[in-house]
Amino acid sequence: MSKNLVIVESPAKAKTINKFLGKDYTVVASMGHIIDLPKSKLGVDVENDFKPEYIVMADRKKNLSALKKDTKGKQAVYLAADPDREGEAISWHIKNALTDKKLKFHRVEFDEITKDAVLAAFKHPREINMNLVNAQQTRRILDRIVGYTISPILWKKVARGLSAGRVQSVAVRLIVEREEEIKRFNPLEYWDITAELKRHADQPKDRFSGKLEKYKNEKIDIRNAHDADRIVNLIKREHFVVADVREAKKKKNPYPPFTTSKLQQEAFNKLRFSGARTMHIAQTLYEGVELGKEGSVGLITYMRTDSVKISKDAQVSAREYILATYGKKYYPEVPNSYKSRKRAQEAHEAIRPTLPLREPNSVKNYLSPEQLKLYTLIWNRFLASQMSPAIISQTTVDIKAGNYLFKTGAAKIVFDGYTAVYEIEKEKDEFGEESKAKLPELSVGLPLDLLGFLPAQHFTKPPPRYSDATLVKILEELGIGRPSTYAPIIQTITARDYVNRSSGYFHPTELGTVVAQLLIKHFPKILDVKFTAKMEDELDGIEEGEADYLMVLKAFYSPFMHSAESAKLEMKDVKKEIGATNEICSLCGKPMIIKWGRRGKFLSCSDYPRCKNAKSITSGVKCPTPGCSGELVQRRSSRGPFFGCTSYPKCTYTARKLPEQENAEGNVKT
Numbered sequence: 156m157s158k159n160l161v162i163v164e165s166p167a168k169a170k171t172i173n174k175f176l177g178k179d180y181t182v183v184a185s186m187g188h189i190i191d192l193p194k195s196k197l198g199v200d201v202e203n204d205f206k207p208e209y210i211v212m213a214d215r216k217k218n219l220s221a222l223k224k225d226t227k228g229k230q231a232v233y234l235a236a237d238p239d240r241e242g243e244a245i246s247w248h249i250k251n252a253l254t255d256k257k258l259k260f261h262r263v264e265f266d267e268i269t270k271d272a273v274l275a276a277f278k279h280p281r282e283i284n285m286n287l288v289n290a291q292q293t294r295r296i297l298d299r300i301v302g303y304t305i306s307p308i309l310w311k312k313v314a315r316g317l318s319a320g321r322v323q324s325v326a327v328r329l330i331v332e333r334e335e336e337i338k339r340f341n342p343l344e345y346w347d348i349t350a351e352l353k354r355h356a357d358q359p360k361d362r363f364s365g366k367l368e369k370y371k372n373e374k375i376d377i378r379n380a381h382d383a384d385r386i387v388n389l390i391k392r393e394h395f396v397v398a399d400v401r402e403a404k405k406k407k408n409p410y411p412p413f414t415t416s417k418l419q420q421e422a423f424n425k426l427r428f429s430g431a432r433t434m435h436i437a438q439t440l441y442e443g444v445e446l447g448k449e450g451s452v453g454l455i456t457y458m459r460t461d462s463v464k465i466s467k468d469a470q471v472s473a474r475e476y477i478l479a480t481y482g483k484k485y486y487p488e489v490p491n492s493y494k495s496r497k498r499a500q501e502a503h504e505a506i507r508p509t510l511p512l513r514e515p516n517s518v519k520n521y522l523s524p525e526q527l528k529l530y531t532l533i534w535n536r537f538l539a540s541q542m543s544p545a546i547i548s549q550t551t552v553d554i555k556a557g558n559y560l561f562k563t564g565a566a567k568i569v570f571d572g573y574t575a576v577y578e579i580e581k582e583k584d585e586f587g588e589e590s591k592a593k594l595p596e597l598s599v600g601l602p603l604d605l606l607g608f609l610p611a612q613h614f615t616k617p618p619p620r621y622s623d624a625t626l627v628k629i630l631e632e633l634g635i636g637r638p639s640t641y642a643p644i645i646q647t648i649t650a651r652d653y654v655n656r657s658s659g660y661f662h663p664t665e666l667g668t669v670v671a672q673l674l675i676k677h678f679p680k681i682l683d684v685k686f687t688a689k690m691e692d693e694l695d696g697i698e699e700g701e702a703d704y705l706m707v708l709k710a711f712y713s714p715f716m717h718s719a720e721s722a723k724l725e726m727k728d729v730k731k732e733i734g735a736t737n738e739i740c741s742l743c744g745k746p747m748i749i750k751w752g753r754r755g756k757f758l759s760c761s762d763y764p765r766c767k768n769a770k771s772i773t774s775g776v777k778c779p780t781p782g783c784s785g786e787l788v789q790r791r792s793s794r795g796p797f798f799g800c801t802s803y804p805k806c807t808y809t810a811r812k813l814p815e816q817e818n819a820e821g822n823v824k825t
């Protein structure tokens with residue numbers, strides 16, 4: 156019988172670790188959290204130093220019983236949950252729940268599930284870090300106080316079943332305010348004038364173009380077609396000549412290896428994976444994948460991190476691979492290093508392959524298509540981060556036509572460097588346009604022939620709606636949330652029907668807008684971006700032993716409860732804002748009215764509760780199915796919102812968008 160018990164969170168992780176440890180260890184899974192606050196009440200004794208009232212979760216009682224049985228006959232328990240606050244708290248709860256005083260408890264942590272990393276961790280176990288535990292507990296208590304205080308107010312004022320979160324509500328605010336910016340936006344007309352040119356002796360097929368930039372050394376601003384035509388007619392009289400030719404080489408440095416937020420952003424941009432999907436796939440790659448005779452192997456390091464540091468061993472492995480595969484010029488003389496943001500957990504590493512030499516092609520037969528795509532992205536990014544910069548040659552040409560100045564340019568990669576591995580956006584010239592063609596040989600004083608003009612009308616565009624990538628980016632930039640919270644934030648606000656995802660972009664629902672506006676008015680501090688970021692810094696301070704968790708909780712609680720008491724009295728009662736309709740109840744013949752529910756507005760019989768007839772409000776768009784007289788109404792499934800016909804089940808038409816919906820950013824026009 157083994158002497159030691161090792162407890163991890165998941166069976167996949169247990170399976171991978173088990174093969175590294177000898178017969179003296181038994182590895183089991185707790186299935187995540189076993190202990191938590193009760194769902195039925197606040198579960199925090201605010202009068203007694205915010206003491207949390209922890210209970211064994213109902214669906215985890217069997218897991219705890221199994222763990223207690225597993226400890227019988229053991230001398231020591233190794234708590235090997237993930238290397239973060241959450242993992243530390245899970246370990247602490249399990250230790251407290253396993254009450255056998257004879258057992259010795261050890262905490263082990265590793266950023267990658269490889270034999271060397273795991274064995275090294277078991278050689279250097281430590282005590283549970285209570286600073287990490289207190290940081291996690293403080294976040295949990297803060298979120299519980301906010302949620303269990305504000306939610307009942309929303310039930311009373313808007314609709315039963317609504318909920319509010321400390322960080323999630325700020326994310327909804329950002330989306331709502333962006334939508335308001337878009338609605339307020341007034342597009343402005345402007346024009347570009349492009350001249351089609353060629354060298355005097357060349358054939359017309361060798362043409363190139365230049366864009367009008369200045370008049371008498373001042374930037375030109377053309378606001379309508381009349382001015383564009385007038386300027387074109389004036390320029391036609393002028394002679395075109397090359398005024399200046401400038402050539403420059405610039406370095407484009409590689410990107411750092413992935414942090415959690417950057418992985419989620421890039422996975423959305425390149426693979427169209429949501430944050431939750433990215434993290435789920437990354438979790439499987441971290442915990443272990445069956446690789447034939449090798450068995451279960453962890454392919455990437457821990458995927459919840461804000462550090463861009465990598466180990467010396469990983470750097471050496473990358474160097475060996477780059478030199479052997481690409482040659483000496485692709486590896487810099489001084490290895491690349493990157494600076495993490497303030498308060499990043501430098502004890503952790505960036506997300507990287509556990510073995511840089513394990514190419515994606517070597518494991519593709521063992522991975523699902525999604526796993527292979529994400530592993531390839533991580534592998535390429537890490538390897539590229541250790542390679543030489545790309546060198547780009549850029550040519551810029553000034554062309555004069557009297558007092559008018561045109562510009563053109565071209566850029567080309569002279570040395571591909573890290574781009575041999577990691578694809579980058581097409582290089583753009585200083586005018587913001589892609590250089591699509593090579594320029595002919597041009598020199599100062601060379602006369603040019605004008606072939607024609609291409610005036611083009613444009614309109615300024617509103618700021619784009621947030622996508623998974625840009626929402627995570629702005630949350631990180633503002634200091635809201637941390638690596639483990641980005642994906643759950645997005646999951647929560649979509650599940651609560653505060654926002655919808657359409658064509659990859661977030662739209663606030665009417666419900667989300669109303670709730671956000673009410674919370675901004677009555678809980679300005681909670682919804683304040685800077686205050687939320689400051690709270691994150693204080694949690695980091697608790698983790699690092701620089702702040703006292705009780706002081707943080709006490710400083711937060713009194714002002715928050717003052718706002719809550721005021722909101723109970725002063726918040727607008729949206730429930731009472733009942734809208735009249737011309738529709739008649741199909742069950743009792745009484746008028747139907749518009750009311751608020753946990754998914755937004757809906758139609759209800761005015762004779763409620765005697766008549767409980769209720770239905771969704773239609774979009775006003777006819778069902779496109781031939782011969783169908785129904786209208787489209789928004790519904791929800793496990794995959795998110797969609798539009799279905801009111802004649803269902805007779806008509807089974809469904810669509811993710813209304814037929815009139817248009818444009819790449821997911822703007823809806825009905």
